[in-house]
Amino acid sequence: DGGITQSPKYLFRKEGQNVTLSCEQNLNHDAMYWYRQDPGQGLRLIYYSQIVNDFQKGDIAEGYSVSREKKESFPLTVTSAQKNPTAFYLCASSIEPRTEGFNQPQHFGDGTRLSIL
Amino acid sequence: EDKVVQSPLSLVVHEGDTVTLNCSYEVTNFRSLLWYKQEKKAPTFLFMLTSSGIEKKSGRLSSILDKKELFSILNITATQTGDSAVYLCAVVAGTYKYIFGTGTRLKVLA
Numbered sequence: 001d002g003g004i005t006q007s008p009k010y011l012f013r014k015e016g017q018n019v020t021l022s023c024e025q026n027l028n029h030d031a032m033y034w035y036r037q038d039p040g041q042g043l044r045l046i047y048y049s050q051i052v053n054d055f056q057k058g059d060i061a062e063g064y065s066v067s068r069e070k071k072e073s074f075p076l077t078v079t080s081a082q083k084n085p086t087a088f089y090l091c092a093s094s095i096e097p098r099t100e101g102f103n104q105p106q107h108f109g110d111g112t113r114l115s116i117l
Numbered sequence: 118e119d120k121v122v123q124s125p126l127s128l129v130v131h132e133g134d135t136v137t138l139n140c141s142y143e144v145t146n147f148r149s150l151l152w153y154k155q156e157k158k159a160p161t162f163l164f165m166l167t168s169s170g171i172e173k174k175s176g177r178l179s180s181i182l183d184k185k186e187l188f189s190i191l192n193i194t195a196t197q198t199g200d201s202a203v204y205l206c207a208v209v210a211g212t213y214k215y216i217f218g219t220g221t222r223l224k225v226l227a
């Protein structure tokens with residue numbers, strides 16, 4: 001089945017530690033996204049990537065980093081500079097909007113819940 | 118600043134009731150409006166709306182968009198406990214710009 005796989009489901013971070021959240025998709029989508037979801041708030045965009053080896057900051061990129069070495073994979077690193085990392089992190093992908101039109105829904109993974117120890 | 122506002126924030130109903138969820142938006146470059154259902158984990162896609170006045174329907178769920186008044190509604194008829202979820206509205210406001218509302222938390226009691 002095609003889809004997006006995020007791992008791990010739960011992650012705990014110690015003070016001063018960097019942690020990496022995995023996101024893999026087999027939908028052959030060019031565009032991938034990382035969102036953060038906090039209680040009572042909408043999804044906020046951290047980073048997105050249009051194509052391999054290219055990515056752009058979203059609204060709340062500070063304290064996070066990403067890479068896009070393969071089309072299928074878009075890992076997110078939460079660095080020690082992110083002082084409030086406790087949240088639910090969602091990865092999404094979509095067909096490249098510019099080639100298929102702008103009106104493309106995103107497909108989401110099941111999320112990773114990150115907490116501070 | 119682009120924004121999407123959903124109301125109510127939460128709602129408790131009994132099985133069999135009909136509910137209407139609202140989504141209003143102010144964006145500079147509207148492309149489409151999306152509705153998702155989020156239970157515990159991944160939001161799942163429900164509808165995409167691009168044209169005013171055309172109802173999209175799937176079973177007991179339906180949705181319509183008003184581009185003049187800048188809002189959309191999601192209707193659920195004959196609600197069931199399995200409809201309990203957070204319903205998210207998102208507006209596509211540019212090539213990679215998806216703006217999400219805070220969601221409406223719906224609880225359906227047996």
